[in-house]
Amino acid sequence: MSAVFITGTGTGVGKTFVATGLIRCFRELRQPVDALKPVVSGFDSVLPSGSDPALLLEALGRKVNLEELQAISPWRFRAPLSPDMAARAENRAIDFEEAADFCRAAIAANSGTLLIEGIGGVMVPLGKRHTVLDLMIALHLPVILVAGSYLGTLSHVLCAQDVILRHTLDLRALVVSETKDSPVPFEATLATLANFTGVPLLGLRRQGPEAQNGAVFRNLAGLIG
Ligand SMILES: Nc1ncnc2c1ncn2[C@@H]1O[C@H](COP(=O)(O)OP(=O)(O)O)[C@@H](O)[C@H]1O
Ligand SMILES: [Mg+2]
Numbered sequence: 337m338s339a340v341f342i343t344g345t346g347t348g349v350g351k352t353f354v355a356t357g358l359i360r361c362f363r364e365l366r367q368p369v370d371a372l373k374p375v376v377s378g379f380d381s382v383l384p385s386g387s388d389p390a391l392l393l394e395a396l397g398r399k400v401n402l403e404e405l406q407a408i409s410p411w412r413f414r415a416p417l418s419p420d421m422a423a424r425a426e427n428r429a430i431d432f433e434e435a436a437d438f439c440r441a442a443i444a445a446n447s448g449t450l451l452i453e454g455i456g457g458v459m460v461p462l463g464k465r466h467t468v469l470d471l472m473i474a475l476h477l478p479v480i481l482v483a484g485s486y487l488g489t490l491s492h493v494l495c496a497q498d499v500i501l502r503h504t505l506d507l508r509a510l511v512v513s514e515t516k517d518s519p520v521p522f523e524a525t526l527a528t529l530a531n532f533t534g535v536p537l538l539g540l541r542r543q544g545p546e547a548q549n550g551a552v553f554r555n556l557a558g559l560i561g
Pocket of ligand 2: 351352353388453
């Protein structure tokens with residue numbers, strides 16, 4: 337029984353790629369796994385396919401229907417904006433305690449590995465007073481930090497790592513998922529980050545023989561299982 341919070345240095349860095357890769361890995365290992373994406377924005381209820389909750393449900397081998405979407409992502413918003421803005425655009429608000437309680441109930445009920453994907457980066461606002469960081473602090477789960485390999489990622493990673501560690505959260509792994517068409521050498525990014533982190537550092541490639549990534553996901557699964 338374990339749960340882990342998958343956060344990122346920003347949006348589009350690879351959190352869902354990591355979550356779905358881990359789900360497939362646990363399922364291959366015949367180990368029970370479940371996932372939540374409590375808050376999602378940019379969600380089109382008419383065309384849910386390709387959305388984060390749909391990708392998670394597909395990886396879990398579950399149907400993508402309203403009941404299942406509601407089960408893993410109760411807070412769904414249409415606008416592709418930060419959660420606070422997307423909620424405001426619908427005259428709604430995310431009740432922070434309700435969101436935290438939703439996660440706590442799932443953690444308590446879970447009998448395998450539960451993956452909770454955050455939204456956006458570490459400090460994206462959920463409302464007027466809370467950010468994703470507050471949710472991570474409230475849940476106090478081990479954290480996986482996912483980052484891209486774009487030019488500029490180093491400072492984003494180190495800022496995110498700093499804030500996570502200052503709040504005494506258990507940072508289990510730092511995962512760099514290769515950014516498409518990045519001019520920055522991937523291995524050099526890992527080498528530089530290794531100078532500034534004490535946590536396991538893993539790289540997920542996009543192309544070439546290394547892009548099989550199976551061994552990386554098995555390694556990551558071992559760090560959280
Ligand atoms: N290592 C990788 N190899 C292949 N595609 C990747 C990799 N990392 C991210 N992607 C792709 O990049 C896009 C953004 O990643 P995603 O996981 O959706 O980011 P996030 O969940 O952080 O917003 C997706 O299409 C995803 O499949
Ligand atoms: Mg995502």
